[in-house]
Amino acid sequence: MAAKNFNYVILGGGVSAGYAAREFAKQGLKPGELAVISKEAVAPYERPALSKAYLFPESPARLPGFHVCVGSGGERLLPEWYKEKGIELILSTEIVKVDLAGKTLVSGTGESFKYQTLVIATGSTVIRLTDFGVKGAEAKNIFYLREIDDADKLNEAIKSKKNGKAVIVGGGYIGLELGAALRINNLDVKMVYPEPWCMPRLFTSGIAAFYEGHYANKGIKIIKGTVAVGFTANSDGEVKEVHLKDGTVLEADIVVVGVGGRPLTTLFKGQVEEEKGGIKTDAFFKTSVPDVYAVGDVATFPLKLYNEIRRVEHVDHARKSAEQAVKAIKASEEGKTIEEYDYLPFFYSRSFxxxxxxxxxxxxxxxxxxxxxxxxxxxxxxxxxxxxxxxxxxxxxxxxxxxxxxxxxxxxxxxxxxxxxxxxxxxxxxxxxx
Ligand SMILES: Cc1cc2nc3c(=O)[nH]c(=O)nc-3n(C[C@H](O)[C@H](O)[C@H](O)COP(=O)(O)OP(=O)(O)OC[C@H]3O[C@@H](n4cnc5c(N)ncnc54)[C@H](O)[C@@H]3O)c2cc1C
CATH class of the missing domain: 3.30.390.30 (FAD/NAD-linked reductase, C-terminal dimerisation domain)
Structure with a gap:
């Protein structure tokens, strides 16, 4: 199969991919110059919606309502927009092999793509309990949430397990937002996490006390200081019980696990410099490999304000880093330079x-x-x-x-x-x- 050739390829079809595509179009793009390759089946969308309005029982958010760039008050980029701009949106296509020196990507079905400039925007994947060999963790109705397919499966389970029992494993962003979403759907919700309070990486005990109190008032039971160590399933293979390390057994029709993520960098291992778990970039999101940029969750970049290099797994940075990288790519083609990325970390969450x-x-x-x-x-x-x-x-x-x-x-x-x-x-x- 002959390779498809592009001037620019964005690898990934999430938040930063969408904002990068918009910036390319703003800066000037000839038809056929840019491809966005994504393993998801839909055009880039605002991922945070998946753990919020996408799960509402009444008037839930649905595509095309939350394609990028509505999350930051911008134009909604529908699949037609990519067509109009001459951008090839290559969906349901997972890249399984990358040769950065040879500037080639290969998909799971053996298609090859060549590029002059690559923007890596592969984001993160969830950490699964099966990764640690937790007993019974492969049972049905144990969910993780990263992509729209995951949210669709969870929505189906919410419908089929009406008024059932849900256990949330993890007290971070996903745990707190999903705990609320399932409660709003009238499930009986219990949350389990090992730390002394929720969101310990950001919250102080004083902040957490408010949210834990609010969740308790909404009827959510929080069990702290222990972890899920096993699951049992019924004869259909559906999860039935969650076993905690402290010996407690919780009944469950649905389990949602939110125990963290990890940046998707494995495709590039040994080919590009990494640091702090991500792909190391400069203030323009340029990696150690010429013509290769990395943005969003995968980038470990200089955070000028704190004189430190960091990785940031939040949507605001995904948007802004994508725009910065594309501006830098376009400027360097014209022999110009742009200002260094000067980012103020910004995180947010909504529940109830x-x-x-x-x-x-x-x-x-x-x-x-x-x-x-x-x-x-x-x-x-x-x-x-x-x-x-x-x-x-x-x-x-x-x-x-x-x-x-x-x-x-x-x-x-x-x-x-x-x-x-x-x-x-x-x-x-x-x-x-x-
Ligand atoms: C449910 C959920 C809720 C969130 N809520 C918030 C929030 O409220 N506030 C906040 O600040 N942040 C939130 N975040 C984090 C935020 O969404 C991410 O930081 C942001 O999406 C990162 O953008 P990205 O483009 O780097 O990665 P992503 O948006 O994850 O996009 C990565 C894309 O790359 C594709 N991909 C990966 N590997 C391949 C491959 N090999 N081949 C082809 N395609 C590939 C993926 O399918 C995906 O389309 C949330 C995240 C999730 C999962």
């Missing part, structure tokens, strides 16, 4: 009627402010992180767009603080006056 945002770095001492009583009708609270006498990170639950902008500015400007007590008293008004 709650919504939080975080900006900056969660290091140093912390100060909790506001009303974090989970029984309040309209709770609004936040936390500042203070390092070397300066505010370096800020979290806010229930903020208005202006208030969220204010905490973003604080994290960027890093104002000095004289007294933590005073900061706690001032709370949000400290951010509002920066």
């Amino acid at each position: 009627d709650l919504s939080w945002q975080f900006y900056g770095d969660n290091v140093g001492e912390t100060v909790l402010f506001g009303d974090n009583n989970p029984t309040s009708p309209k709770p609004k609270f936040g936390t500042y992180w203070i390092k070397d006498g300066k505010v370096v990170g800020a979290f806010l639950e229930g903020g208005s767009p202006e208030e969220n902008q204010a905490i973003a500015k604080v994290a960027k400007v890093q104002p000095p603080v004289a007294s933590l007590d005073q900061l706690a008293q001032e709370g949000l008004s400290f951010a509002s006056k920066i």
Whole structure:
């Protein structure tokens, strides 16, 4: 089979692929110059919707409603858009072999693709309990959530196990968002995680106490300090029980596992420099291999603000890194340069009627402010992180767009603080006056 030739190939069809395609089109593209190759069957979409409105029992989000770039208030890129722009959208095609030196990609069905410039946008995959040999973890109705196919399977199970029992394994983003989604679908939900509180990588105990309280008020039972060590199934092979390390046995019709992800870099092993689990890039997302860029979850890049190299697995960075890489590719073709990537980390989540945002770095001492009583009708609270006498990170639950902008500015400007007590008293008004 003759190889298909492209000037640019984006490998992956997720968030960063979609934003990269839009940026290529903005910068000027000739028909047939760009291909997007994705193992998913649909055009790039805003992945965060999968754990939120996609699972709603009433008026759920469905494609084409959430194709990129609606998540950032931009134009919705339907499959027709790619056609109009002369971009080849090659779907349901998994690349299984990569030769970076030979500038060739090979698909599972043996098709070859050649490129001049490659943008790696393969994102992450979930960590599975079967990876650790957890007994019975291959039973039916044990779900993971990464791609739209996973969400469709979960939705089917939610329908067929009406008013059933669900166990969520893991207390991170996916665990918290899925716990809420299943509860909204009227399942009896229990959550299990080993840490002393949920989202320990970001939340302080004070922040977590609010969400755990709120979830308890919604009827979700949280079991902490233990892990799932095995599952039993019924005669149809469907999960029936979750066995915990502390000896507890939980009945379950549905299990959702959210125990983390890992960047999809295996295809490139030994061919490109890696660091901190990702593909190492410069401030333009250029890798150690000429004409190869890496963006989104897979990139380990210089985070200028903290003078450190990091990987960031969040949608805002996926969008912005993609745009930066394409601008850099186009500029270098014209012998020009662009500004270095200067990123302010931004994470967010939504569940039930709650919504939080975080900006900056969660290091140093912390100060909790506001009303974090989970029984309040309209709770609004936040936390500042203070390092070397300066505010370096800020979290806010229930903020208005202006208030969220204010905490973003604080994290960027890093104002000095004289007294933590005073900061706690001032709370949000400290951010509002920066
Ligand atoms: C359910 C869920 C909810 C999330 N919610 C939030 C949130 O609320 N806030 C937030 O900040 N972040 C959230 N995230 C994280 C965010 O979605 C990711 O950081 C972002 O999608 C990363 O973009 P990406 O383009 O690097 O990877 P992805 O969007 O994962 O795209 C990778 C693409 O590459 C394809 N691919 C991989 N390997 C191959 C191959 N070999 N051949 C062909 N195609 C391949 C995949 O099929 C996929 O289409 C969430 C993630 C998930 C899974």
